[in-house]
Amino acid sequence: MARILFFGRLRDIAGCAMMEYAACASLLELREALARENPMLGEALDDPSVRVAVDQAMVGREAPIDGAAEIAFMPPLSGG
Amino acid sequence: MRIRITPDRFSPEQILAEFLGAYREEAGACATFTGLCRGGAVRWLELEHYPVFTEGRIAAFARPIADTLLDLLIVHRVGRVAPGEAIVFVAALASHRAEAFAAVETLMDYLKTDAPFWKREMTDLGSTWIEPTALDIERRTRHEETNT
Numbered sequence: 001m002a003r004i005l006f007f008g009r010l011r012d013i014a015g016c017a018m019m020e021y022a023a024c025a026s027l028l029e030l031r032e033a034l035a036r037e038n039p040m041l042g043e044a045l046d047d048p049s050v051r052v053a054v055d056q057a058m059v060g061r062e063a064p065i066d067g068a069a070e071i072a073f074m075p076p077l078s079g080g
Numbered sequence: 081m082r083i084r085i086t087p088d089r090f091s092p093e094q095i096l097a098e099f100l101g102a103y104r105e106e107a108g109a110c111a112t113f114t115g116l117c118r119g120g121a122v123r124w125l126e127l128e129h130y131p132v133f134t135e136g137r138i139a140a141f142a143r144p145i146a147d148t149l150l151d152l153l154i155v156h157r158v159g160r161v162a163p164g165e166a167i168v169f170v171a172a173l174a175s176h177r178a179e180a181f182a183a184v185e186t187l188m189d190y191l192k193t194d195a196p197f198w199k200r201e202m203t204d205l206g207s208t209w210i211e212p213t214a215l216d217i218e219r220r221t222r223h224e225e226t227n228t
Contacts (some may be wrong), residue, residue, distance in 0.1 A: 007128060008198030009209040056133045072130060076211040078193030079156065080115050080168050080188055 002032075002065070005072040013044050027052060030071065049076050059068050081146040083138050084137075086130060087159040092169045099153050107150055107207045111180035112171045112186055119163035126200045127167070130167050134196040141190045145183050149174045152183065156197070186223050193220040 004021050006014040015038075024030040035042020043051070051058060053072040054065055065071055092114045100110060117125050138154060146152040151173040161167055168191060170185035192212055199210040212220075 005201060007130060007196075031168070053133060055090070056136065066200070067167075072133070074211070075120070075195060075198065077196050078199045078210050078212055079136075079197035080191040 001010075002068050003070045004034075005070065007072065008075040008078075010041070010044055010050070010073050010075050013041050014038065023066070023068075025066050026062060027054075027059070027071075028062055030065060044075075045073055051076065051077075081139070081142060081152045082154070083135055083142065084153075085131075085134060085158055086155065086156045087157070088145050089165055090155060090157070090169070092166050095153070095155060095169055096171060098153070099173070100150075103152050103172065106175050107176045108176050109171050109177040109180040110171060110173050111184045112169065113184045114166050115168040115188075116169055116170050117161045117165050121203045121205075122163055123202045123204065124163070125161045125167065125210075126202065127156075127161065129156075129158050130196045138191070138195050141194055142187060145172075145190075148179050149183050152187075154187070154191075156191075156195070158197070174200065189219045189223060191226070192216045 001020045002023050004019050006017060011017050021030070024033060031042060031045050034045060050075045051061065052061060052063070053069045053074065054063060055070055096112060142152060142154060149172050153171045155169040159166050170184050170187055173185065174178045174180040193216050200207050201210055207225070
């Protein structure tokens, strides 16, 4: 199982900040699985402005996630 | 360099006094920036972050800036922030003013677009997530061009 985190507006769309999810081989596979359960979330995660961190490291959108413990989906950042 | 993320309301004056209290012989300039929660229609702002990851990402872009300074302090609020309260405070200590001013400006441009915070504004009409503007992104890109 992997922990999936949603931040900002993605949390609203997902309806939760965190969920446990069966391990997937790649981010693409995970996004497709999430989209099947929540099409709106799938659409939001497909937006190229959404960044992803796997086990606290930024990765590309198609990165492998085999064995990852924590996957975070982050909409555009806005500090300050 | 110090990075502090806090859910508690803070006083920029008090933090600055402590920062300047540590006397540094070489210090000739201190530039600061305080970002405030605007009032008007806004009832409050809510900021969230990704613990550990947020501190790490800020450290990554702040480190090269801190290397041009004697010291650098970044304080950032999370949680609910009321109008008039400080959201962010940055202080850059340098030998001369040019490095201090430049550091604060560059750092703020990075904080706006590259620091993992998410900000929601609550008004009487409901809540809206705030995302960086085209100008924020342009300002931050300018530093990248300068550095390459």
